[in-house]
Amino acid sequence: MIDTTDLTRNQDLVFKALVDAAVPLSAYTILDRLRDSGLRAPLQVYRALNTLCEKGLVHRLESLNAFVACARPDCHRHETVAFAICDQCNQVSEFSDTEVEARLDAWVRGREFRAERTTIEIRGTCKGCAG
Amino acid sequence: MIDTTDLTRNQDLVFKALVDAAVPLSAYTILDRLRDSGLRAPLQVYRALNTLCEKGLVHRLESLNAFVACARPDCHRHETVAFAICDQCNQVSEFSDTEVEARLDAWVRGREFRAERTTIEIRGTCKGCAG
DNA sequence: TTTGGAAATGTTATAGCATTACATGACTTG
DNA sequence: CAAGTCATGTAATGCTATAACATTTCCAAA
Numbered sequence: 001m002i003d004t005t006d007l008t009r010n011q012d013l014v015f016k017a018l019v020d021a022a023v024p025l026s027a028y029t030i031l032d033r034l035r036d037s038g039l040r041a042p043l044q045v046y047r048a049l050n051t052l053c054e055k056g057l058v059h060r061l062e063s064l065n066a067f068v069a070c071a072r073p074d075c076h077r078h079e080t081v082a083f084a085i086c087d088q089c090n091q092v093s094e095f096s097d098t099e100v101e102a103r104l105d106a107w108v109r110g111r112e113f114r115a116e117r118t119t120i121e122i123r124g125t126c127k128g129c130a131g
Numbered sequence: 132m133i134d135t136t137d138l139t140r141n142q143d144l145v146f147k148a149l150v151d152a153a154v155p156l157s158a159y160t161i162l163d164r165l166r167d168s169g170l171r172a173p174l175q176v177y178r179a180l181n182t183l184c185e186k187g188l189v190h191r192l193e194s195l196n197a198f199v200a201c202a203r204p205d206c207h208r209h210e211t212v213a214f215a216i217c218d219q220c221n222q223v224s225e226f227s228d229t230e231v232e233a234r235l236d237a238w239v240r241g242r243e244f245r246a247e248r249t250t251i252e253i254r255g256t257c258k259g260c261a262g
Numbered sequence: 263t264t265t266g267g268a269a270a271t272g273t274t275a276t277a278g279c280a281t282t283a284c285a286t287g288a289c290t291t292g
Numbered sequence: 293c294a295a296g297t298c299a300t301g302t303a304a305t306g307c308t309a310t311a312a313c314a315t316t317t318c319c320a321a322a
Contacts, residue, residue: 008298008299008300009299028279041302042279042281043280043281043300044301046281062194062250062252065278084239095238097235103231104228104231107226107228108255112261113215113253113256113258114255114256114261115215115254115255116254116256118253118254119194119251119252119254120249120250120251121250122239122248122250123248124239124244124246124247124248125244125247126243126244127243130243139271142270159308171273172273172274174271175271177308178271196279196309
């Protein structure tokens, strides 16, 4: 279980904003929602987001330039996580697949490539929105 | 084989710039390199890039906000492609893995999620740069 | 041949995302 | 209490992408 008690004030505000939203938010949207709480500049948000990403509490979605609270705060061990992102309702399903990880790992090891970060994002339409 | 003969002037300029570079370029970097050829505004580049991506001649790298010429111009099927990106030398290796595709497809089908675009990007250090 | 529509282009302005640079404050540890 | 580290505050800037609108090009149908 990740420890969320040692977050600083700004980190806590940003994290709670993302948890409340339940969908990905851009840094500037987060800023807008936290102006009443005292945040005034983008950098305050970006700094908090960086720390939260490092802790595994938040994920960055590259294809959206947005951030989402980790769905599994009890399980930040999986380095590689995949996301299914609904372009209609913005909801994100987070999952991991050891076989996918293994195949990608096999490929990079075969080329002696040292992987640091892996992004897997599937954009589309969720069951509910496809009707 | 993809037909590159029906490209418009701007599309051709942008495509050749990417082929020449051999590494990913941002839209603004492309613009800078093509000012002498007559391009003056970002939108000229973005429009060309959009068309080239649709044709499968160019890939967008989400984690870099950059674009790279497709490594396999003989294969314009819009299949899922993965990229290994070296953060040192910027070189990109493009590959596809049917097993990875199958696993991701199985996951989304299980949730009745309709996938439109899949991004797989591995950031790290290549063999040569790891020394 | 003309005409009308689709696609491409050109241009300006603006919106949205992210970082640099520098100053200040808070807390810890020797 | 001094030094160091980490978080914060603020302003300015730079990078990425699109909106809106005018114009041009080209080709096919009348």
